[in-house]
Amino acid sequence: MIVVGVDGSVTARAAVEWAVNDAFRMRLPLRIVHAVNRGPYQIARFPEAGLSDALLREGRRILHEAAALARERQPTVEVTTQNIEGTPAAVLRELDKEAVEIVLGSRGLGGFAGALMGSVSTHVAGHAHCPVVVIRAGQRPARGEIVVGMDDSPGCEPALAYAFEQARLRGAALRVVHSWQLPVHAFAPEVSYDLDEIRTAQHRVVENRVAAITGDHPEVAVVCEAPSAHPVDALVSASEQADLLVVGSHGRGAVGAMLLGSVSRGVLHHSRCPVAVVRG
Structure with missing residues (x-):
C-alpha cells in the first residue's frame, strides 16, 4: 500500500x-x-x-x-x-x-x-x-521526465531502480545525472587535468551503472549526463523540467537528520519538483 x-x-x-x-x-x-x-x-x-x-x-x-x-x-x-x-x-x-x-x-x-x-x-x-x-504545493504541468541522481557507489542502485519504475509507470523519459568535481590538491596546485578524459570517464561510470538495469525497462528512454558541478546544484537545475527528482540517502550519522545525506537535504531544500528519497 x-x-x-x-x-x-x-x-x-x-x-x-x-x-x-x-x-x-x-x-x-x-x-x-x-x-x-x-x-x-x-x-x-x-x-x-x-x-x-x-x-x-x-x-x-x-x-x-x-x-x-x-x-x-x-x-x-x-x-x-x-x-x-x-x-x-x-x-x-x-x-x-x-x-x-x-x-x-x-x-x-x-x-x-x-x-x-x-x-x-x-x-x-x-x-x-x-x-x-x-x-510541494502548487500545480505544475507534466514535463514527461523523471530525474535521478547517482554516484559510483552501490548505494545508488535502489534510487535508480525506483526512478526507472516511476518512468515506466508514467510513460516518461529518465534523466540520469552524475555530477563530479575536480579534486583540490592543496599541496600540489600545479597538478593539471585532461578535462576531456575526465568527462569521458565520468560518462562511462553513468552508462555502465545504467546498462545493468536498462534491460529490465527497454521501454524507458534514458538520457545520461555527467556535468562538472556540485551535486545539489546539478540536481536542482535538472528539477526545473522534471515531474519527480529521485535521490538516494547516504547519511552516516547515528541520529535524526544526520541519517539524511547532505545532498538529499540540499535537494529537499531547493528542488523545484517533488523529491523521492530512497534509502540504500
Missing part, C-alpha cells in the same frame, strides 16, 4: 493527489493517516477529556476531506483512513513496515512536515526503509 500523511494543510492536499495517482499507477490501495498529537496541548488549562474529543473530531474532518479528494481524483483506488495517536514522525515510521511508499507535504500546519525541511520530513526521509516522497 501507499501511505500519505495529512494535517489539513495545502501541501497535504497536494500530497493526497500525488499519492492517489501513484496508487492508481501501481494498482495499490491508499491509506490516508492523520496523527493525533496531544503533546503541544498537554498543559493544565486544557481539560483532557474535551481536548481529546476536539482533536479526534478535527482528525476525522481532515481525513474525510482527504478521502473525498482521493476518491474524486481516482475512483477505482481503494482508500482507507486512520486517526492514529502519536507524533507525526512516529506514526509514519511505524507504518513504514507496511508501506511501499510514504508521501507527505513539504509544508504542513506544524504536523506532517512543518518547515520545508522540518523535523518530520527530515526524520521520516532519513529513517524510513521505503521511498519517501516530499511534495
Whole structure:
C-alpha cells in the first residue's frame, strides 16, 4: 500500500493527489493517516477529556476531506483512513513496515512536515526503509521526465531502480545525472587535468551503472549526463523540467537528520519538483 500523511494543510492536499495517482499507477490501495498529537496541548488549562474529543473530531474532518479528494481524483483506488495517536514522525515510521511508499507535504500546519525541511520530513526521509516522497504545493504541468541522481557507489542502485519504475509507470523519459568535481590538491596546485578524459570517464561510470538495469525497462528512454558541478546544484537545475527528482540517502550519522545525506537535504531544500528519497 501507499501511505500519505495529512494535517489539513495545502501541501497535504497536494500530497493526497500525488499519492492517489501513484496508487492508481501501481494498482495499490491508499491509506490516508492523520496523527493525533496531544503533546503541544498537554498543559493544565486544557481539560483532557474535551481536548481529546476536539482533536479526534478535527482528525476525522481532515481525513474525510482527504478521502473525498482521493476518491474524486481516482475512483477505482481503494482508500482507507486512520486517526492514529502519536507524533507525526512516529506514526509514519511505524507504518513504514507496511508501506511501499510514504508521501507527505513539504509544508504542513506544524504536523506532517512543518518547515520545508522540518523535523518530520527530515526524520521520516532519513529513517524510513521505503521511498519517501516530499511534495510541494502548487500545480505544475507534466514535463514527461523523471530525474535521478547517482554516484559510483552501490548505494545508488535502489534510487535508480525506483526512478526507472516511476518512468515506466508514467510513460516518461529518465534523466540520469552524475555530477563530479575536480579534486583540490592543496599541496600540489600545479597538478593539471585532461578535462576531456575526465568527462569521458565520468560518462562511462553513468552508462555502465545504467546498462545493468536498462534491460529490465527497454521501454524507458534514458538520457545520461555527467556535468562538472556540485551535486545539489546539478540536481536542482535538472528539477526545473522534471515531474519527480529521485535521490538516494547516504547519511552516516547515528541520529535524526544526520541519517539524511547532505545532498538529499540540499535537494529537499531547493528542488523545484517533488523529491523521492530512497534509502540504500
